[in-house]
Amino acid sequence: MRTGGDYRKALRDGRKVWVMGEGWVDDVTTHPATRAMVEEYALWYDRHLDPAWQELLLAPPNAHGARNPWAYVLPRSADDLIGMGRSFARTTFLSAGNITHTPAYGNLIAMGVLTAAQTLGASQEHIAEAIAYRELIARTGRFLTYCGGAPIIGQRMRQDPRDRVALKLVREKDAGVVIRGKLGMHTSPAYAEDVYVGAMCGIEIGGHRASFIVPVGAPGVTTLCRKVAVRDANPFVAPLSSRYDELDGQMWLDDVFIPWERVFFVDPSPEAIARWLRWHHLYGWLSKAEFTLGVALALADAMGSQGARADDRVSGRSDRRGADRAQLPDGGRARSRIHARGVLLSLSRASGGRRHRPPQVASTNL
Numbered sequence: 001m002r003t004g005g006d007y008r009k010a011l012r013d014g015r016k017v018w019v020m021g022e023g024w025v026d027d028v029t030t031h032p033a034t035r036a037m038v039e040e041y042a043l044w045y046d047r048h049l050d051p052a053w054q055e056l057l058l059a060p061p062n063a064h065g066a067r068n069p070w071a072y073v074l075p076r077s078a079d080d081l082i083g084m085g086r087s088f089a090r091t092t093f094l095s096a097g098n099i100t101h102t103p104a105y106g107n108l109i110a111m112g113v114l115t116a117a118q119t120l121g122a123s124q125e126h127i128a129e130a131i132a133y134r135e136l137i138a139r140t141g142r143f144l145t146y147c148g149g150a151p152i153i154g155q156r157m158r159q160d161p162r163d164r165v166a167l168k169l170v171r172e173k174d175a176g177v178v179i180r181g182k183l184g185m186h187t188s189p190a191y192a193e194d195v196y197v198g199a200m201c202g203i204e205i206g207g208h209r210a211s212f213i214v215p216v217g218a219p220g221v222t223t224l225c226r227k228v229a230v231r232d233a234n235p236f237v238a239p240l241s242s243r244y245d246e247l248d249g250q251m252w253l254d255d256v257f258i259p260w261e262r263v264f265f266v267d268p269s270p271e272a273i274a275r276w277l278r279w280h281h282l283y284g285w286l287s288k289a290e291f292t293l294g295v296a297l298a299l300a301d302a303m304g305s306q307g308a309r310a311d312d313r314v315s316g317r318s319d320r321r322g323a324d325r326a327q328l329p330d331g332g333r334a335r336s337r338i339h340a341r342g343v344l345l346s347l348s349r350a351s352g353g354r355r356h357r358p359p360q361v362a363s364t365n366l
Contacts, residue, residue, distance in 0.1 A: 001045065001048045002140065002141035003042075004041075004042025004045045006045070007041060007042050008029045008042055010143075013216070015221070015223065017190045017223045019225045020224075020226055020227045022228070025190070028190055033228050034190055040095065040243060041103070041143070044099075044102055044103065045103070056090055057070060057087050058070065069104075071087060072138035073107075073138075074134065074138075084104075085279075092283045093287045095240075095287075096244075096287060097286070097289075100246065100280075100281065100284050101192075101246060103141060103144075105145070106142070106143055108276040109144050109276070110196075111134060112273025112276045113134075113196065113211070114127070114134055115276070116267060116273060119267070119272055122266075133262070144192060144195070144213070145187060145188045145191075145192035145195050146186060147186035147195050147197050147251070148186070149183065149198040149199060149201030149202070149211065150166060150183070151184055152182045153184075155181075165181070165202025166200070168202075176259040177205065177210075177260075179212065179253055179258060180254060180255050181253055183250055184250060185226070185249065186249070187248050188248075189223045189247075189251055190249055193215065193216060194213050195214045195251060197211055198270050198273070199266050199268045205263070210263055210264070211264045211265075212263055216251075220254040220257075221252075222251070225248065226249065228241075228247070229241040
C-alpha cells in the first residue's frame, strides 16, 4: 500500500489545472485551493498503515500471509462484500459522507469496466487488459476517478447532431489512438491520476463504442475546475467545505494519445459500471444521514439541558421539562450522546490533520 507521501509525489506529474477564481494551479499539493483535499486523500492512504485501523481496513491474510486493503479487493464471496462495505462505511463517516470519490471508488470503476467487457462478450485479450488495469491500481494504489463521457453544455447545443459529442477520434496509430474534445463536469479530476471516460463520449472504433483511461498528467490534458466551495477563510465557520471540496471539473483534451491497452469497448450504457459505484455512494449517503441525525440530536440534547436550567431560573418549569424528557425511549439520550460524539469527532480535527481513530459510533451502515 502506498503512503500519503507517495500519493503527493504522484500528483507532481506536470498536470495542468485551472480553478475558477484562482487561476492556474502549479502544484495541487500546496495551492490553497487544493491542498486541504490532497491532505484528506493522503490520510486515506496512511490510514491503511495505522495499526489502529488495520483490522477494519485490511482483509484477512491470504495464502502468502499478506493482508490486502479491502479497498482493492476483487470480491468473490459474501464475506468479501461485507468486509469492503464495513471499510467504506467507516471511512466515509469521517468526512460526513462529503468525500465521495476515494481510491477505493477507483477500484469499483475498474471492476465495472471488467464487468462491462465480460457482459458484452469482448475478446479474451480485451478482458485480460481490463483485468491487468484493475490489478495495476490494486498493486500501486493509483487513483482513478469517473467521467461518463458527456459533452459540455455548449457542444450539446450545436446544430449538427454529429457535433453534439464530447470527443472526436483524430487518428488511429499502431500503438493506440489520438483523441480530442471537451468532457463535462466530473468529480475529483484535479486529485486523481487517471480518469475513466465512458462510452457516452461519442467515439466509435471499428463499429464499437469506445471508452478510455486518460492520465490527468498526460500531454494535451487540461483540467478546468469550478470555484472552490468554501466561502469563509475560517475553518471553524466552514468546517466541511474547507476540508472536503473534491472540485468537480471539466477535462479538455488536445490531441491526447491513448495506448490500445487503455481503450475499452463496452456497452454505451454506463449501467454495468454504475451498479458498483452506487454501492459506494449508498455508504456516503448513509454517512450524511447519520451525521445530520447526530447534529440534530446533539442540538436537541444541548438545548434540552441548557434550556431546563434557564427555565428553572425564569419560571420554575423544570418539573414539566423533566417529565417530558423522561418520555424518551430507553437509551434515547445515550444515543444522542453517541451521535453527538461522532459529530464532534468529524468536526474537531484541525486542517493539518491528526490521524483519526476508528469511530466508535452507533451505526447501521455495515
